[in-house]
Every structure is written in structure tokens, then in C-alpha cells.
Amino acid sequence: MTENGVSLSVLGVTKKFGDFTAVEELSFDVRAGRVFGFLGPNGAGKTTTIRMIVGITAPDEGSIELFGEPISPKVQDRIGYLPEERGLYKKMKVVEQLRYFAALKGVPRADADKRIDRWLDRMKLSEWKSKKTTDLSKGMQQKVQFISTVLHDPDLLILDEPFSGLDPVNVEFMIEVLDEFKQANKTVIFSTHLMETAERLCHDIILINKSRKVLGGSLREVKESYGHDRVALRIVGGREVLDDSTVVSHITEHADQIDVDLAEGADAQHLLTKLIAAGAVVSNFEKVEPSLNDIFIEQVGGGVENA
Amino acid sequence: MRKFTAVLFHEYKKIVLKWTFLLGTLLFPLMGLAFAIVPAFIFSIKGEATRLVVVDPTNKILPRLKGNMSPERIAERQKQAVDEALRGVPSGQGEQMSQTARQMGSVFAFVDMEFGNKPVEAVRSELNAKAAAGEIDAYLIVPENIGANDAKYEFRTRKAGDFIGNEVLKDALNEAVRAQRMADANIDAAAVRDISRNVTIETKALSDKGEEKDSDMLFIASLVIGMMIYISLAIYGQVIMGTVVEEKETRIAEILFSSARPFELMLGKLVGVGLAGLTQLGIWVGSLLALSIFLSRQADLGPFLQSVPDITPLMVVYFLVYFLIGYFTFAAIFALIGSAVTTVQEGSQFAFPPMILMLTGLYFSFAVIRDPNSAMSFWVSTSPFFAPLTMPVRILAEMPPFWQIALSVGVNVLAIAGLVWVASRVYRVGMLMYGKRATVPEIWKWIRKV
Numbered sequence: 118m119t120e121n122g123v124s125l126s127v128l129g130v131t132k133k134f135g136d137f138t139a140v141e142e143l144s145f146d147v148r149a150g151r152v153f154g155f156l157g158p159n160g161a162g163k164t165t166t167i168r169m170i171v172g173i174t175a176p177d178e179g180s181i182e183l184f185g186e187p188i189s190p191k192v193q194d195r196i197g198y199l200p201e202e203r204g205l206y207k208k209m210k211v212v213e214q215l216r217y218f219a220a221l222k223g224v225p226r227a228d229a230d231k232r233i234d235r236w237l238d239r240m241k242l243s244e245w246k247s248k249k250t251t252d253l254s255k256g257m258q259q260k261v262q263f264i265s266t267v268l269h270d271p272d273l274l275i276l277d278e279p280f281s282g283l284d285p286v287n288v289e290f291m292i293e294v295l296d297e298f299k300q301a302n303k304t305v306i307f308s309t310h311l312m313e314t315a316e317r318l319c320h321d322i323i324l325i326n327k328s329r330k331v332l333g334g335s336l337r338e339v340k341e342s343y344g345h346d347r348v349a350l351r352i353v354g355g356r357e358v359l360d361d362s363t364v365v366s367h368i369t370e371h372a373d374q375i376d377v378d379l380a381e382g383a384d385a386q387h388l389l390t391k392l393i394a395a396g397a398v399v400s401n402f403e404k405v406e407p408s409l410n411d412i413f414i415e416q417v418g419g420g421v422e423n424a
Numbered sequence: 425m426r427k428f429t430a431v432l433f434h435e436y437k438k439i440v441l442k443w444t445f446l447l448g449t450l451l452f453p454l455m456g457l458a459f460a461i462v463p464a465f466i467f468s469i470k471g472e473a474t475r476l477v478v479v480d481p482t483n484k485i486l487p488r489l490k491g492n493m494s495p496e497r498i499a500e501r502q503k504q505a506v507d508e509a510l511r512g513v514p515s516g517q518g519e520q521m522s523q524t525a526r527q528m529g530s531v532f533a534f535v536d537m538e539f540g541n542k543p544v545e546a547v548r549s550e551l552n553a554k555a556a557a558g559e560i561d562a563y564l565i566v567p568e569n570i571g572a573n574d575a576k577y578e579f580r581t582r583k584a585g586d587f588i589g590n591e592v593l594k595d596a597l598n599e600a601v602r603a604q605r606m607a608d609a610n611i612d613a614a615a616v617r618d619i620s621r622n623v624t625i626e627t628k629a630l631s632d633k634g635e636e637k638d639s640d641m642l643f644i645a646s647l648v649i650g651m652m653i654y655i656s657l658a659i660y661g662q663v664i665m666g667t668v669v670e671e672k673e674t675r676i677a678e679i680l681f682s683s684a685r686p687f688e689l690m691l692g693k694l695v696g697v698g699l700a701g702l703t704q705l706g707i708w709v710g711s712l713l714a715l716s717i718f719l720s721r722q723a724d725l726g727p728f729l730q731s732v733p734d735i736t737p738l739m740v741v742y743f744l745v746y747f748l749i750g751y752f753t754f755a756a757i758f759a760l761i762g763s764a765v766t767t768v769q770e771g772s773q774f775a776f777p778p779m780i781l782m783l784t785g786l787y788f789s790f791a792v793i794r795d796p797n798s799a800m801s802f803w804v805s806t807s808p809f810f811a812p813l814t815m816p817v818r819i820l821a822e823m824p825p826f827w828q829i830a831l832s833v834g835v836n837v838l839a840i841a842g843l844v845w846v847a848s849r850v851y852r853v854g855m856l857m858y859g860k861r862a863t864v865p866e867i868w869k870w871i872r873k874v
Contacts, residue, residue, distance in 0.1 A: 171682040173856065190427065190684060198682040204674025209438070220430035221683040265679070 124304040130179035139165040141328040154319035155308040162328045163308040171198045197271030201278045205250040222269035236264040276307040312410040340406040346379040355397025427684040431692025439700040473533040477563040488600035571605045646817045660701040661758040668762030677855035686852035750812025756843040763854035764862040785813030796821035806832040808839035
């Protein structure tokens with residue numbers, strides 16, 4: 118099922134629209150059976166990259182391989198793609214749309230009908246089976262779209278901003294379904310700018326900004342590379358130590374704790390010694406990993422919307 | 425191929441399994457029938473007989489008038505008018521109306537009254553009073569000098585709008601006066617009628633092999649075929665545009681493009697919608713055939729049907745080929761427009777260039793009927809865009825040499841290949857462009873770019 122353990126490999130891909138470079142020399146691998154977060158601010162080139170992966174557009178330079186093969190209709194059948202901009206045929210019955218999308222992915226009719234019933238039942242949409250799209254609420258439409266993405270039991274699921282517009286209950290539900298895919302050793306790629314969701318779901322991430330890759334790797338690796346120099350602190354007294362710029366580079370005050378970023382070359386042990394020497398009562402001293410959100414903001418900077 | 429058929433069936437079912445398709449299919453011939461039958465039916469509703477008083481001091485006109493307006497004479501005249509209507513196309517609106525009137529006939533009841541030697545004024549006021557009281561509907565005062573040039577026949581009626589009745593009276597009166605004039609001049613009316621009979625011109629078309637064939641109904645048959653192709657092309661072109669715009673508007677295009685090649689998608693769409701169009705056309709042609717067979721058994725329309733041009737199976741095959749040529753030509757154009765615009769409304773604004781091309785073709789086909797062998801007929805029936813509307817008419821009027829048909833089909837198939845290629849290029853880029861309508865230079869760039 119998974120060739121060389123790699124589901125997707127993007128190699129030196131560049132895509133230009135006229136003078137505008139949407140994606141520049143982007144390379145990454147997605148390992149089979151992993152949940153891969155594709156992160157970046159709006160306009161970073163996420164959707165363009167995803168469109169190249171699913172074969173809607175072709176890269177100007179570089180290559181993309183899926184399951185060890187270049188993109189082809191056969192490979193496309195193994196992908197489930199949920200675009201960011203979604204829609205359904207307005208005047209068509211739910212079941213007929215799903216049948217069509219299944220047929221396009223090469224699912225035989227009898228199988229398709231069984232799967233449609235099972236998924237509609239799971240999504241609690243059975244009674245809407247013969248209703249037209251226009252009769253459905255927006256949330257229901259999103260569920261139907263999601264069903265159309267997974268009907269053909271794809272090995273690779275690519276979801277572009279899957280949680281946008283979903284209510285919290287449905288977000289939880291979707292996460293549950295993604296978990297099942299993970300259990301079944303299928304690969305999931307999703308793009309998002311919601312760092313908390315990414316942090317919760319992803320094994321691996323890539324962060325791109327202004328058409329280029331900024332960082333990538335497993336979530337743990339990424340966090341570790343950023344996590345050595347922050348301490349969450351709860352103290353009484355000894356505040357003057359925090360003003361010492363040889364030890365502390367930056368502090369962020371919260372209601373009941375202070376996040377302290379250590380200065381270059383300083384270490385946490387040194388800070389703790391200094392605090393105690395200054396007579397501080399330390400009730401909490403914890404080395405913390407930065408949140409993905411912090412990393413995102415640090416890397417992408419101020420020009421971020423909705424992050 | 426598998427995906428192509430999936431798209432094809434999807435598009436076909438989407439159209440054919442909708443109640444609007446059934447309604448449209450049934451409604452179109454019904455509407456045609458209604459336009460033909462309803463006015464005639466309404467005209468044929470005869471009111472009550474018009475009570476007519478004829479004041480004829482000479483007593484020369486009244487007996488003749490009564491004779492001319494007897495039910496037998498009216499029926500005879502009706503039959504004659506129907507014959508004329510079938511034979512030729514009436515020249516103008518007015519001519520057509522009086523012909524219809526003659527076909528209908530109308531009923532008059534003569535009311536006899538004695539006036540003695542009362543002066544005309546007294547008679548008139550007496551009749552006016554009777555009319556006002558509702559005892560009579562109309563009166564006709566015949567002058568003393570019946571045959572003179574300045575003779576004035578006064579017809580006063582409360583049913584002035586009954587153009588059918590008035591026409592019948594006018595005809596009968598004219599005939600009566602004419603007969604009287606002849607009698608006065610000692611001319612034998614029967615001999616005159618015999619002498620002034622119209623000649624019968626038997627018009628037949630000569631084929632290139634020198635064979636004769638009837639041409640009476642050629643114009644009408646060509647018109648029907650031309651209109652049928654034109655309407656189907658217009659309807660199904662717009663259908664194509666609608667489905668393309670819907671998939672763009674709803675972003676379904678993105679899912680489609682991640683599942684199949686744009687060319688496959690586009691071709692599946694064109695063929696699926698085209699088959700739906702053929703289904704509808706087939707139902708129409710089939711029912712037209714059934715209707716004409718039914719009518720030919722039912723009524724005495726033998727002479728009428730004989731004048732319908734012979735349609736051979738080969739011609740039907742050619743018509744089908746040209747319908748498909750027209751369909752693919754215009755469907756590709758409409759698909760291109762659909763993928764460049766953002767909404768259906770915007771699309772209909774940009775639908776006018778192909779519509780004008782189609783209309784021009786239809787107008788050319790009228791010229792082709794009149795002269796199927798001219799150089800102009802050859803060129804328009806060979807050129808792309810116009811051939812689908814002009815060649816079937818040309819074939820109907822006179823079968824062109826086979827090489828000309830082959831040339832025309834070849835040129836058009838090439839044109840279609842080019843158009844579909846261009847359209848699928850615009851389609852694959854345009855379908856993913858949201859938010860704004862593409863400009864012509866942009867579309868040009870998409871076509872040139874790989």
C-alpha cells in the first residue's frame with residue numbers, strides 16, 4: 118500500500134502565475150500513515166501546492182510523486198481531496214451527487230450505494246438522502262462534501278482548511294474520523310492556519326511563508342529546536358532578576374505566570390539559582406516548549422491575518 | 425474512458441430525468457399545434473345568425489344575393505378557399521384574413537320587410553329604430569343605379585367587428601352585382617366564368633439528374649427543419665453553458681479536476697448533453713412522423729402530403745450528422761464562455777456572439793432554399809458555423825454532389841476539433857479562476873500557453 122513508506126514526495130517544485138511566484142523550490146516528503154500539517158499564513162502558497170499535488174495544475178519546475186509514481190488518473194483515484202472552496206450541485210439529491218463523485222473515482226455502483234448509506238448514517242444524514250442541496254443547512258452540506266471526499270476509501274486524504282466554518286461539535290467529529298484514518302495507516306495531509314488544531318493532530322508539519330518553506334519535520338523535532346530557552350515562572354519577589362538582560366531576553370506576563378525567554382547563552386539552571394539568591398519564592402518553574410502558534414508568529418512575523 | 429462515461433451519464437441523467445425535460449419535450453409540439461389550431465378554432469365559432477334586412481327597390485340584387493348566400497354556395501366557396509390555401513402561400517396579412525374568412529363561412533338570416541314607396545330617409549330611420557330595438561342586426565340598402573360607377577351600397581351593422589361575416593357578405597354582394605351587370609349587358613355569366621378561369625401552374629423542382637419532384641411544400645419543410653435545428657442548438661448550447669457555470673460557481677470543478685482530465689470531463693459533458701438533445705429531437709421527429717401518418721389515414725390530406733418533399737433515410741442520416749456538427753460547434757463555444765464568466769447571468773450577456781452566428785446561418789438557409797446551386801449556397805454550406813443550418817436545407821432542396829457534402833463535413837469536423845481543443849484549454853484554467861470574469865487577452869493567453 119505504501120511504497121517506501123512515503124506517500125507523497127514533493128521535489129523542488131516551483132509554480133509561477135505570470136510574474137508572481139506562488140511556490141518556490143518547495144521540497145518535502147509525507148510519510149505513510151502520518152498526519153501531516155501544512156501550515157502557513159493566507160497567500161503563502163498552500164492551496165497552489167495542494168492543487169499541484171492532486172493534479173489540478175502542473176508545476177512549472179520540479180516533480181511530485183504520489184505512492185512513488187507521477188500523478189495519473191490511476192493515482193488520483195487513491196486521493197481524497199476536500200478543497201477549501203467547496204460546493205455541491207444545487208438542485209441534485211444528496212445520494213445522486215455522492216454516487217456521481219464515487220463513480221468519478223471509479224467506485225462500482227453497488228459498493229458506492231452501500232458506502233453512501235453507511236456514511237450518511239454515521240453523519241446522521243440518512244433522512245436527508247433524497248433531499249436536494251438547497252434543502253440542507255450549511256453544516257450538513259459540509260458533511261456531505263466530506264463524505265464525497267472519503268467515499269472511495271482513499272489512501273491519501275488531502276484536506277484544505279477542513280475545519281473552517283464547522284461548529285465545534287462537527288470539528289470534534291471530523292477529528293474522530295481523521296483518527297480512524299490514522300489508525301488504518303492512511304495518510305492525511307491538511308492545511309490550516311489554526312495552530313492549536315495542528316498541534317493537536319499532526320505528527321509532522323511544514324510551515325511555508327511567501328512561497329517558500331520556512332521549517333518542517335516532526336512536531337517534536339520542530340518544538341525541540343525552539344524549546345530550549347523558555348521558562349514558565351510563578352514567583353513572589355526577586356523580580357529584579359528578570360531585568361537582567363544577560364540572563365533574560367524577553368518576558369511575557371500572564372495573569373498568574375510569567376513566560377521568560379532566556380538570553381543567548383544563558384540557561385534555565387542559571388536563572389533558577391539567581392532567583393533563589395535574590396530571595397524569590399518560586400512556586401512554579403517549568404521549562405516549556407513553545408506552542409506552534411508562537412513558532413508560527415515568530416517565523417511569519419506581523420503580517421499574518423486570522424492566525 | 426470509465427470517467428468519461430461517468431461524466432456522460434451524469435450529464436445525461438441530470439437533464440433527461442428531470443420533469444422540466446418531459447414538460448419541455450411535450451410542450452414544444454403542443455405549443456406549435458396550439459399556434460396552428462387555436463386561432464382557427466376560435467374563428468370557427470359561429471355566432472348567432474345575423475338578421476339582415478335588404479332594401480332593394482330594384483328587386484334585382486336581393487334574389488341573387490340570397491342565392492349566393494345559401495348554405496350550399498357558402499360551403500362550396502369554403503372548399504374552394506381551403507384548396508387555395510393549401511396550394512399557395514397567401515401574400516399578405518389582409519389576404520390571409522379574407523381567405524380565412526372565406527374558409528369559415530358565416531350565417532345570415534334574411535328578414536323580409538315591405539317598404540312600399542317610402543323615401544330612403546324614412547326607411548333608414550325605421551331600420552335604425554329596429555336595429556336599436558334589437559329586432560334586426562344589420563341592413564343593406566341597394567341603390568337604384570345598381571351597376572353605375574358611383575352606385576353606393578349602404579351596409580349598416582351592429583356587428584361591425586364580425587370581419588368574417590362582413591367578408592362573406594361582401595363577396596356575395598360583389599358576385600350578385602357583377603352577375604346583374606352582365607345580365608344587363610346581355611353577357612352569359614356562365615361563359616364569362618368559364619373564360620376567365622385561372623390557369624393551373626404545376627410547379628416541380630428539377631433535380632440535377634433531371635428528375636421531377638414536387639416543390640410546393642419545400643419552403644415550409646425547409647423552414648421546419650431549419651427552425652428545429654436552430655432551436656435545439658440554442659437550447660442545448662445554453663444548457664452546456666449553465667452546467668459549466670454551475671460547476672465553476674459551486675467550485676465543484678476543483679473536485680472534478682482532481683478526479684479526471686479536463687479534456688475527458690469536457691467531452692463527457694458535451695456528449696452527455698448532446699445525447700439528451702438527440703433524445704428530445706428524436707421524440708419530436710418520431711411524434712411528427714406518427715402524427716403525419718395518423719393524419720394521412722384520418723383525413724383527406726392526400727394531395728397535401730404528396731407535396732411534402734420526399735425524405736429518404738440517407739437524408740435523415742445527413743440531418744443527424746449536421747445536427748451533431750452544429751451541436752458540437754456551438755456547445756464548445758458555449759462551454760468556453762461558461763468557463764470564462766462567473767455567473768449564469770453574465771454568461772447570457774456573452775451568449776450573443778454564438779447566437780448571432782446561429783441566426784445568420786438560419787437567414788442564409790432562406791437564401792439557400794431559393795437558390796440551392798449558387799456559389800453562395802456552396803460556400804455557406806461548407807463553412808463552419810453556418811453549415812449545420814444551411815446544409816440540411818440544401819440537401820432537402822436539392823441533394824448536392826457527394827464530394828461537397830464530404831468536404832463540408834470534413835471542414836466542420838476539423839473546426840470542431842479546433843474549437844473543442846481551444847475550449848478545453850480555456851476550461852481548465854478558467855474553471856479555477858474565481859471572483860472575476862476573464863478578459864479576452866487573458867483567454868488568449870490561456871489558449872496559447874501549454
